[in-house]
Amino acid sequence: MVETQLLVVGGGPAGLAAASAAASLGIEVLLADEGLKLGGQLVKQTHKFFGSREHHAGVRGIDIPNLLLENQDKVNIMSNTTIIGCYEDGVLTAVTGEDQYFKIKPQRVVFATGASEKFLSFPGNDLPGVYGAGAVQTLMNQYGVVPGKRVLMIGAGNIGIIVSYQLLQAGIHVAAVVEAAPNIGAYLVHASKLARAGVPILTRHTIVEAKGTDSVQSAVIAQLDEKWQVIPGTEKELEVDVVCLAVGLSPVLDLLSQIGCRRKYIPELGGDVPFRDKQLKTSIDWIYVAGDTAGVEEASAAMVEGRLAGAAAAAQLGADSTEAGKIIASCQASLDSLRRGPVGAKIRAGIAKLEGGCCKCLNHQA
């Protein structure tokens, strides 16, 4: 049995920030990550982040893990390690590589297990050539392999738009980006770059069918009415060999659900989301959440949430409460500023629903 004060599950932006914050407060941290290389989705983010300096603006995603690991010598890192079970007596089970199975008994846990991609149902959705945007990014940005020659992108959120631009940079034709909603979800800066390159972004459109015998040879798109129904006669067939799905993410809750953390269905935050208080503690006293696991946002918010959860867990473990309190307060202020304005409206609405429903089960911190 491996014992530690704090176990952080997941080495993406939230998990790295949580481990680093707790270690900086003198807490013994074990960080378990299933990848071979730390960073989670950051290892594919070859573009520069923007926003403010505090949130690593101007730095490429791939360079952020190193910045977050400045306290690395105080964090015990276990890569290639998956936490596979979480039990009521506070024991977690883990596998390193193929065949090393062991138990961990931490005093506190931060789950930063991220999100999984949503899928769509349409005829031909299992043809080779239908990809998730995450897979396309892994192929191109990590391994230097292009997914095909002509792409139809489904979804005009940040992921769909950024991946489309990266496809153009790799010399691949993007036939169109379709988006079911009436508006583009991505930051305008990115969408404008794509529009200037001549890629049509069609709102209120969806994919109706992917066609092909052994793999995708074309895709049919159509316009949607205000009730999200296909308008007959608007179908158009595009010659593409790749259909890339970027239709949103939902929190990965399998470990939290094993142990019975309370959760609620909140579409604004990606689906089922765990209840958590303002310090990111769940309905179970020794478990915290951070990043997309706590509700899908983006990497900047994930890093702040990680830092917040790491400091809150450290405070519970007896770290200097003044120092921890400063980090907690600054992170809460930072999250408020990230979620301000029209871009954060959806997230604010989702969090309000979550907090409205949890007064009975959690002690709210002011």
Add this chain to the structure above:
Amino acid sequence: MEDKDTIICRCEDLTREDVRKLIAAGYTTLEEIKRISRCGMGPCQGRTCLQLLVREIAEMTGKDPAEIAPAKTRPPVKGIKLGTLEKGREDHE
């Protein structure tokens, strides 16, 4: 829409047609459909299909997706070899 060409669960090869037949036959919870069809029990452990299944149930029963109870998850979250568990047990003795 051609329901027989639309995959809901890739791991267990269940189409939209298969799933809709089950719902029409009265299997209207994730647990029931999982037990009778293995939907969500393959390598992805439901990460891809269960949300699509929720939508199908919601559409056919008129329920709100929020009212559809999530399926129970159990350890391990990914496939591991029995020999690995056995070796782990020996290491602890």
